[in-house]
Amino acid sequence: MSAQTAEALRPVSSPAPVTPAPEATKRSRLPFSRRTLIAVGIALAAAIGGAVYILLPHGSVTTDAAYLEADSSVVSPRIRGIVSEILVQDNAIVKAGTPLLRIDDAEFAAREASAEADLRTAEAAVLAARAAFSELSAQQRLANSDVTAARAAIVSAEAEAARTGADKARFDRLADAGAASRRDVDQTSAAAASANAEVARLTAKLDVSRSQSAAVTARHEKLIAALAEAQASEARAKAALDLARQDSSYTLVKAPVDGVIGDRKANVGDYVQPGTRLMTVVPLDALYVVANFKETQVARMLPGQSATIEADALPGVKLHGKVESFAPGSGSQFSLLPFEPGTGNFTKIVQRVAVRIALDRDQADVKRLRPGLSTVVTVNLNAH
Numbered sequence: 018m019s020a021q022t023a024e025a026l027r028p029v030s031s032p033a034p035v036t037p038a039p040e041a042t043k044r045s046r047l048p049f050s051r052r053t054l055i056a057v058g059i060a061l062a063a064a065i066g067g068a069v070y071i072l073l074p075h076g077s078v079t080t081d082a083a084y085l086e087a088d089s090s091v092v093s094p095r096i097r098g099i100v101s102e103i104l105v106q107d108n109a110i111v112k113a114g115t116p117l118l119r120i121d122d123a124e125f126a127a128r129e130a131s132a133e134a135d136l137r138t139a140e141a142a143v144l145a146a147r148a149a150f151s152e153l154s155a156q157q158r159l160a161n162s163d164v165t166a167a168r169a170a171i172v173s174a175e176a177e178a179a180r181t182g183a184d185k186a187r188f189d190r191l192a193d194a195g196a197a198s199r200r201d202v203d204q205t206s207a208a209a210a211s212a213n214a215e216v217a218r219l220t221a222k223l224d225v226s227r228s229q230s231a232a233v234t235a236r237h238e239k240l241i242a243a244l245a246e247a248q249a250s251e252a253r254a255k256a257a258l259d260l261a262r263q264d265s266s267y268t269l270v271k272a273p274v275d276g277v278i279g280d281r282k283a284n285v286g287d288y289v290q291p292g293t294r295l296m297t298v299v300p301l302d303a304l305y306v307v308a309n310f311k312e313t314q315v316a317r318m319l320p321g322q323s324a325t326i327e328a329d330a331l332p333g334v335k336l337h338g339k340v341e342s343f344a345p346g347s348g349s350q351f352s353l354l355p356f357e358p359g360t361g362n363f364t365k366i367v368q369r370v371a372v373r374i375a376l377d378r379d380q381a382d383v384k385r386l387r388p389g390l391s392t393v394v395t396v397n398l399n400a401h
Contacts, residue, residue: 078318079395082369083308085328087388089299090274092117095267097290098124100283107281111272111298118283118295122268129265132258139251146244153233153240160230167223174219178212185209276300304386306338306374308394309348311367317398318343324374327393328386337377340396344371372396 098120105117185205192199281296283289306326310318318340326336344351347368374394376383 076399077395077397078310078314079393080308080310080314081391081393082310083306083326083374083392083394085304085386085388085390085392086307087299087301087304089279089297089388090276091297092270092273092295093292094120094270094289094295095291096120096125096264098122098268098288100285100287100289103281103283103285105278107278109278111276111278113272113274115272117270117272117278120268120270120289122265125261125265125268129258129261132254132261136251136254136258139247139254142247143244143251146240146247150237150240150244153236157230157233157237160226160233163226164223164230167219167226171216171219171223174212174216178209178216181205181209181212270295272298274298274300275302299388301384301387304376304383304388305341306376306392306394308372308374308392308396309369310372310396311369312347313367315343315370315372318372318396323397325395325397326374326376327395329391329393330387331382331385334382336380336382338374339377341373341375343373 100118101121102119103117104119105111105115111117185208188201188205192201276298279297279299280294283293283295289295306324308324320340320342322340324338324340326338328334328336347370349368374396
């Protein structure tokens with residue numbers, strides 16, 4: 018075996034172990050590094066700060082479920098008919114009472130003319146009834162006068178009958194005594210008989226006068242009823258004319274409030290009727306915000322607290338307002354299908370309450386806003 022082979026077969030000895038330094042041995046015994054300790058400390062501080070933030074009452078609450086609103090007025094006709102003319106353009110600024118459109122008034126003008134003719138007929142009937150009543154009153158006075166005259170004539174006739182009767186009795190005694198002629202006795206007897214006949218005639222005439230007076234009185238009641246009926250017909254005709262004139266005035270549709278015309282649906286030639294949506298008048302000077310806060314956010318919220326509004330359409334602009342009122346129920350209470358927690362499996366869902374925010378006046382940027390725009394609302398709970 019050569020020397021080189023023997024050298025190659027010789028076992029190689031392992032190197033001696035290295036003894037670590039005292040400081041390195043101490044560091045390797047720590048369970049966490051310094052960086053780990055710092056990270057844990059930061060996490061603990063953040064957790065404590067978050068807990069404090071959650072548990073302590075907040076000075077303000079914010080929601081982005083807020084939108085601009087306005088109490089818009091839907092314009093509808095009060096009568097049916099064909100639209101003959103549109104008097105305003107889209108997005109036009111109008112005042113209350115401004116004419117918006119016109120409905121063909123031919124039918125309503127004819128109805129008004131017919132109602133006027135009916136009123137004239139009723140007025141003529143009233144005049145005729147009053148004339149008949151006046152004539153009857155004159156007849157009543159005449160009948161009463163006849164009765165009075167008949168009574169007076171009867172009194173005079175009865176006096177004459179009494180005188181002639183007394184003369185007849187005296188002449189009869191004288192004739193029995195032979196102191197009066199037969200001719201004088203016959204004359205006194207004839208005069209007494211004539212006086213008695215006159216009394217009977219006047220009594221009959223009094224009965225006739227009384228009958229005529231009763232008949233006139235009976236006609237008086239009928240004429241009063243006829244006059245009242247004519248006056249009622251006149252009042253009915255006046256009411257019909259007022260309604261016809263009112264319908265004629267409704268052919269001109271006017272703006273109910275100040276605002277801007279929007280959502281115009283009516284066009285010339287359209288057939289419309291009461292309830293048809295013609296257009297909408299939006300009062301842009303009366304905008305407000307409806308902010309839907311979570312039920313956990315409104316515990317300390319009160320009317321009058323100040324609010325800050327940021328509209329997405331006006332980046333960087335902050336508007337100011339105040340809490341005005343709260344909805345009488347959560348949003349789910351007024352939905353088409355209200356939330357029913359008593360049916361099926363119950364899952365608690367945080368409800369939202371609509372809060373109305375009134376915008377402060379004299380803010381120039383408010384004029385640039387429109388109903389329906391999204392906003393972010395922050396309410397200061399410490400201000401009141």
